[in-house]
Amino acid sequence: MPPGASRPGLAQHGVAPRSGPDQPKAGRRPGPSTTAQAILTHARDRFSRHGYAKTSLRSIADDAGVDPALIAHFFGSKRGLFDAAIQVPLTPELPAMVEFQTSAKEPVERLATMYVKLWETPEVAQALAAIILEAAHDAAAARAMARFMYTWVGEPLVRELGVDHPELRLRMVVGFMGAIALQRQFDADCMLAQLGPDQLVELMVPTMRFILTSPLPQGVP
Amino acid sequence: MPPGASRPGLAQHGVAPRSGPDQPKAGRRPGPSTTAQAILTHARDRFSRHGYAKTSLRSIADDAGVDPALIAHFFGSKRGLFDAAIQVPLTPELPAMVEFQTSAKEPVERLATMYVKLWETPEVAQALAAIILEAAHDAAAARAMARFMYTWVGEPLVRELGVDHPELRLRMVVGFMGAIALQRQFDADCMLAQLGPDQLVELMVPTMRFILTSPLPQGVP
DNA sequence: CTGGTAATTCATCGAGCGTTGAGATACGCT
DNA sequence: AGCGTATCTCAACGCTCGATGAATTACCAG
Numbered sequence: 001m002p003p004g005a006s007r008p009g010l011a012q013h014g015v016a017p018r019s020g021p022d023q024p025k026a027g028r029r030p031g032p033s034t035t036a037q038a039i040l041t042h043a044r045d046r047f048s049r050h051g052y053a054k055t056s057l058r059s060i061a062d063d064a065g066v067d068p069a070l071i072a073h074f075f076g077s078k079r080g081l082f083d084a085a086i087q088v089p090l091t092p093e094l095p096a097m098v099e100f101q102t103s104a105k106e107p108v109e110r111l112a113t114m115y116v117k118l119w120e121t122p123e124v125a126q127a128l129a130a131i132i133l134e135a136a137h138d139a140a141a142a143r144a145m146a147r148f149m150y151t152w153v154g155e156p157l158v159r160e161l162g163v164d165h166p167e168l169r170l171r172m173v174v175g176f177m178g179a180i181a182l183q184r185q186f187d188a189d190c191m192l193a194q195l196g197p198d199q200l201v202e203l204m205v206p207t208m209r210f211i212l213t214s215p216l217p218q219g220v221p
Numbered sequence: 222m223p224p225g226a227s228r229p230g231l232a233q234h235g236v237a238p239r240s241g242p243d244q245p246k247a248g249r250r251p252g253p254s255t256t257a258q259a260i261l262t263h264a265r266d267r268f269s270r271h272g273y274a275k276t277s278l279r280s281i282a283d284d285a286g287v288d289p290a291l292i293a294h295f296f297g298s299k300r301g302l303f304d305a306a307i308q309v310p311l312t313p314e315l316p317a318m319v320e321f322q323t324s325a326k327e328p329v330e331r332l333a334t335m336y337v338k339l340w341e342t343p344e345v346a347q348a349l350a351a352i353i354l355e356a357a358h359d360a361a362a363a364r365a366m367a368r369f370m371y372t373w374v375g376e377p378l379v380r381e382l383g384v385d386h387p388e389l390r391l392r393m394v395v396g397f398m399g400a401i402a403l404q405r406q407f408d409a410d411c412m413l414a415q416l417g418p419d420q421l422v423e424l425m426v427p428t429m430r431f432i433l434t435s436p437l438p439q440g441v442p
Numbered sequence: 443c444t445g446g447t448a449a450t451t452c453a454t455c456g457a458g459c460g461t462t463g464a465g466a467t468a469c470g471c472t
Numbered sequence: 473a474g475c476g477t478a479t480c481t482c483a484a485c486g487c488t489c490g491a492t493g494a495a496t497t498a499c500c501a502g
Contacts, residue, residue: 025286026481027467028397053274057460059379067481072461074479083489136354137272142407167412172428176393181394186363191388202438207393210431217423220416247451254449278490288451293491295449437497 035065036074038064041123043085048126051133052082082134086127107160108209111153112177112201119181120197128183132178149174157212165216173211180204233385257295259285262344264306269347270407272354303355307348329383329430332374333398333422340402341418350406353399370395378433386437394432401425 042063046055057078057115059066103110119125131155135141154170180200185194195203249392265285267276278299284288296302324331340346356363377392401421416424420425 002453025467026465028469028479030468032469035479048356049360051272051274053272054358058458068460069462069482073246078460092430106490133357136357136403136407137270137275139270139407146408146411168424171404171411171413172424175404176397176428179293179396179400180393182357183396184355186360187367190367190392192392199438199440202440203389203393206429206435206438207432210435211428214427214431217420217427219420219423247495249449249499251498253499256449277488279488284498289490290452290492291450299490 026047035066035070039066039071039074039081040085040088043081044088044123044126044130047082047085047130048129048133050158052078052130057081072161082130086131088123088127107157108212109205111157114202114207115181116197116200116204122130125185146171148185159214163213166196168216168220169212170218173208176207176211177204256285256287256291260287260292260295260302261309263305264302265309265344265347265351268303268306268351269354270350273299273351278302287358303351307352309344309348328378329433330422330426332378333425336398336402337418337421337425339364340405346402346406348404353403367392382433384434389437389441390433394429396430397428398425 039060043055043060046060046063057071058068059072060081063187071078071081103113107112119128131141131145135145150167150170154166154174158166158170180192183190184200187193192200260281264276264281267281267284271343278292279289282292285442292299292302296305323335326334340349352366353364356366371391375387375395379387379391401413404411405421408414413421
């Protein structure tokens, strides 16, 4: 990207006009510092679109309009920045979790609603996408994510539904949900991405219910 | 992985004992050369497990027991090697495609059988995994893969089934199938991976049929 | 036997990476 | 006003990567 050109569709965090004839000087900038937040925002954007390995700290720093050394100063290392960038979901996750526990809806619809709502928040969606992208080529991360899904989502749901073959059903339904979310995230032009949240829930619930409750063939152990 | 342990399921291509006290000399080795094949094999392994960016040509060359410069000599560049490594599927794909066209089975079961059979061949599975991994962070590749799926798999199937909302249904069913295959590929210990091909087909078919044929909610356009 | 071609290693280049330390500037407390 | 601290730029290090070109050895057709 040519210097000075601004990539479209991205928050203008911290890339303050830097106007006037004065070229960038060293030292602290005037006014309150939003730099750490700006770095986090652009890091999430890069990590979620290109993955960890293909994203350079220099590109993030360029996006945020700061020096690469600031990343080390705020987050210690590239890994530290990644960890901070994907730590976001846990905060907005809580309201959805609360609703998941207290809502009066039928269990499967509750799960679908919570899930779609999670992906509705852009930062959370980017963080989840980055996590999945990384889990895709790191076996340990993948196993950890699977265990998380099983413990936090599957265990209560399956227990409430009381079905057989919980792990098999859970892996199928989680795969189905993840595939839909990823297609919406990475192919914004596809038909799935043009559905609203409510339509999406309506579309997903029947299949999820089928996967979770329909009788399995005899062959499976 | 502990050193000295041999990773399972990998051909011992080209990493010939290189026995004797003679250290590696320059110049052509005696006997017929299997080096290009060895490089391809180990490239598929690395690319499918760690993705394109995280895989270095030096690591592939080490696995194959050759000098990194040989990769440039045989395949031109890293991209050339990747392209060659994922070009494999098209050859073994043909028998499955033929069976797909001529088998007397019901359409959905035919699709599932063909798909599972594709992933049964290790090289094809690695190539497909590498493609999907790369498509995950390259929007152009993802779009191309989606179009491929739609043209080669979805179009005939949907036409034969004659259902409404073909793109929506196709994206859901392809996502479902992909999610199952990827979980089998990347988490060999999970329950899905311990199912045999026939059991897997039996498990997948009902959900696939449900996705492809069950009536959709009114809301969707 | 001989000459050309293919296969292989080696040494090395330039670029980009993450990271570091030093110095400059602004902020906030007393 | 002044001092400590937080923020920020700059220059540069060491490393790894993909790629290149020359030198060396084996194969093969005549």
